[in-house]
Structure formats: C-alpha cells, structure tokens
C-alpha cells in the first residue's frame with residue numbers, strides 16, 4: 001500500500017479489515033491489530049475467529065445480509081471480552097463475473113454514543129414529564145381558584161364562628177395546595193433568563209430544605225438512618241438572579257449530599273454576607289470523592305451512581321452558578337465528606353417594602369371579565385360585585401370584543417389560555433379599540449412573560465389561584481395610576 005494511504009489506514013480509530021471470500025483476513029489496520037489481536041498477528045486468521053472466537057462463519061454475519069439485500073446493513077454486537085458495543089459493517093467487493101471476491105469489514109466502538117443516546121432519551125422523558133406536570137399544575141390552579149374564591153366569599157357572608165373556623169381551615173388547605181402547585185411549576189418552567197430579580201437567599205435555602213425534606217427526613221428515617229441538618233443563615237442576604245434557577249441548583253447540591261450520606265450524617269448549610277459577597281456553604285459528612293471524581297463532577301452525564309444517577313445535577317448547577325456571575329468550589333475527602341462553596345455578588349438590601357394595608361378603593365369601576373372557565377368567571381364576578389363594582393362577563397372572546405367595541409369599560413380582565421385566541425392576543429385587540437382601558441391578565445401557568453409580550457397590551461398580571469386581597473390591591477393600583485394620569489394631563 002502507498003505509504004500515505006497506509007498512514008491514513010492505520011490512523012483511523014475504527015477497526016478496518018479486508019477479508020477474502022473465505023473470511024480469511026488479508027489486511028488489518030493498526031486499531032484492529034491492537035484491539036482484536038492483542039499481540040498476535042490477525043492476518044491469515046478467520047474474521048469470525050478474531051471477532052467472535054467462533055469456529056464457523058457467524059449466523060448473523062452482516063456480509064450475507066448485505067449481499068442478499070443489496071444495501072449495507074450494520075450489525076450491533078456486544079463484546080463481553082471488552083464490555084463494549086461494536087457496530088459492524090461489511091462492504092462486498094465483486095470480481096468481473098460479479099462474484100464475491102473479498103470484502104471490507106469495518107467495526108466501530110459505539111459504547112459511548114449508545115450511552116449518550118440513552119441519556120438523551122432519558123432527558124426527553126424528563127422534559128415530557130415536565131410538560132405533563134406543568135399542565136396538571138395549571139388545571140389544579142383553576143380548581144383551587146374556585147375553591148379559594150368561594151371560601152373567601154363565604155367568609156365575607158357569615159359571622160358564625162363555627163362556620164368561620166371551618167372556612168379558615170379550608171382556605172388554609174387550599175393555600176397549602178396552591179403553594180405545592182407553585183413548587184411543581186417552579187421546577188418545570190423553562191428558564192426565564194431574567195436575572196433581575198432580587199433574590200433573598202435565606203428564603204430560598206429555607207424553601208429548598210423544606211422541598212427536599214421528604215428525601216433527607218422521611219426517606220432516611222424509613223431506611224433507619226439519621227440525617228441532621230444544621231442551618232445557619234444570615235438575614236437579609238440578597239443576590240441578583242433567578243429564584244427558580246437558584247432553588248434548582250441548591251436542590252441538586254442537597255440531593256447529592258444526602259445520596260453521599262448512606263449511613264446518615266450531618267448536612268450543614270451556612271450563608272454569610274461578607275462585604276459585597278454572599279458565601280453559601282453546603283457541607284456533608286458523606287462518602288466524599290476521589291480526585292478523579294472531583295475533576296469530572298461538572299461533566300454532563302458523569303455519575304458514579306449507575307442507573308440511579310443521570311449525571312446532570314452538577315452540570316446544571318455549574319450553568320446556573322455561571323449565569324449568576326457566581327463562583328463554585330468543591331473540596332472533598334474520601335470517607336470524610338464534601339464541601340461545596342458558592343460565592344455570589346451581593347446586592348445591598350433595598351428599603352423594605354412597607355406592608356400594604358387593605359387599600360380603600362374610592363372609585364368603583366365598570367369591569368368586563370373574559371374567561372372560558374365558567375366557575376372562575378362566576379367567582380371573580382361575585383368577588384367584584386361584593387366590592388361594589390359593575391361587572392359584565394363573557395366566556396366567548398369574540399362576543400366580548402363586540403361588547404367592548406360598543407361600550408367602554410374601565411377595566412378588562414382576561415384569562416390567558418382560551419380556545420381560539422390567547423389572552424395576550426385578545427388584550428392587544430382590546431387595547432387597539434380602547435387604549436384607555438386597563439387590562440388585567442390572569443393565568444394559571446407559571447408565566448415568564450417577556451417585556452415585549454406585555455408591552456402596550458397588559459397593565460397587570462394576576463396569577464391563579466388569586467385572593468380577594470390580590471384583586472383589591474390590583475384595582476387600587478389601577479386607581480392610583482388613573483389618578484396620576486389625570487393629574488398629568490391637568491393644565
């Protein structure tokens with residue numbers, strides 16, 4: 001063989017052999033000689049001997065399939081000598097009489113790409129699960145909106161202490177349900193990429209410890225081990241960022257710490273504000289990591305937990321930490337435990353929002369509500385009636401637009417998801433007809449509305465399930481806004 005071709009032939013990482021029609025290897029490239037032959041020369045041996053250690057041609061020989069079908073059919077084979085998967089292909093070479101003269105046998109190690117495929121199908125499953133759960137969360141919000149709304153209305157209608165006590169209990173349970181639904185939404189919602197929230201890390205860490213409680217408290221007790229958290233957090237530590245992302249990152253770190261403490265132990269979580277930096281430290285007394293593991297900890301799909309792990313937790317953490325302009329450091333000692341230190345740029349605490357008193361609405365509005373869910377529509381209508389506003393409703397967006405074209409309303413409240421038209425689109429149409437009308441969007445989805453979605457369309461957003469207070473507060477904001485507009489335009 002020409003020197004140059006020989007060089008290429010030997011430097012291809014896959015194994016290539018040329019065999020005669022009796023399966024005898026005539027030529028083999030370097031990888032084939034090294035992998036299959038060890039130190040023996042494989043030339044003059046039969047391909048089935050070196051590939052399968054068999055005494056006769058393989059029953060599933062891809063050459064026969066290829067000759068019979070006329071297309072090259074690859075065969076995937078697990079080789080237990082190496083614990084690896086190989087994909088084999090045969091390319092027949094015919095002589096002038098169209099008879100098989102020889103064939104090229106090509107074998108590629110596909111273990112890694114198979115693993116990647118598996119992981120990616122796992123990821124697809126996870127993302128489908130996310131979509132399902134966010135759909136369920138949305139539907140649940142609608143249910144809770146009606147329950148909460150009705151309870152809050154009933155509380156206004158009765159002064160019977162027994163009834164009030166029961167109603168309080170129902171209200172509290174519904175609110176608990178709503179906060180659970182919000183947790184599901186936080187986890188399944190797409191990254192917002194909005195980093196302009198001022199996140200209170202103390203709150204977030206406390207929430208995450210609560211969310212992960214089933215794993216470190218309940219599950220470990222069932223296993224008969226004890227995992228004890230020691231939590232020491234400074235007050236008022238604020239960082240710029242995305243609360244849902246941070247919750248996700250801390251959950252991953254805590255899950256790993258719990259996984260590492262197979263015989264129980266102490267999980268200590270500290271957060272300190274030092275000068276302009278927030279230091280957060282997660283420390284476990286678990287199995288620890290070797291140097292090699294620490295080195296690969298942020299690699300996607302790197303896991304030491306076999307089928308129990310997916311190796312995505314820490315790579316996600318890394319992405320989130322980077323997006324937050326934060327730093328992460330991992331120290332660990334085998335048998336002793338692991339410490340993960342995070343360092344965030346801090347923001348100085350803003351003047352705390354003064355808690356709003358129940359606002360006193362002076363103006364009464366004419367309000368139009370559009371929602372395809374009749375129960376929600378009715379509940380909201382009763383709310384607003386109760387407050388003394390004039391209310392009209394419609395479940396049909398097209399009819400609503402007709403009404404609004406005929407008559408001006410101070411406020412229009414619209415649901416986001418409706419058949420045929422989205423609340424955003426509807427809001428745009430209404431604003432085009434009535435630019436003065438204030439638009440409130442209500443939604444049961446975990447919203448990540450971008451500025452351009454809202455601009456010139458939506459004035460306020462209210463999430464489901466909403467409370468009496470939230471509606472009153474929003475209306476009072478509208479009143480303030482309208483008053484300010486009036487005084488702006490006054491001579």
Ligand code: ADP
Pocket residue numbers: 252256257260284286287288289293297302303304305308309310311312313314315337338
């Ligand atoms: P997974 O948890 O699915 O294995 P991760 O990306 O979360 O994936 O973590 C990757 C690997 O890093 C883990 O398999 C484990 O070997 C190691 N690791 C991470 N955190 C710890 C910890 N606190 N203690 C010991 N090992 C850890």
Ligand code: MG
Pocket residue numbers: 252255256312313314
């Ligand atoms: Mg993990």
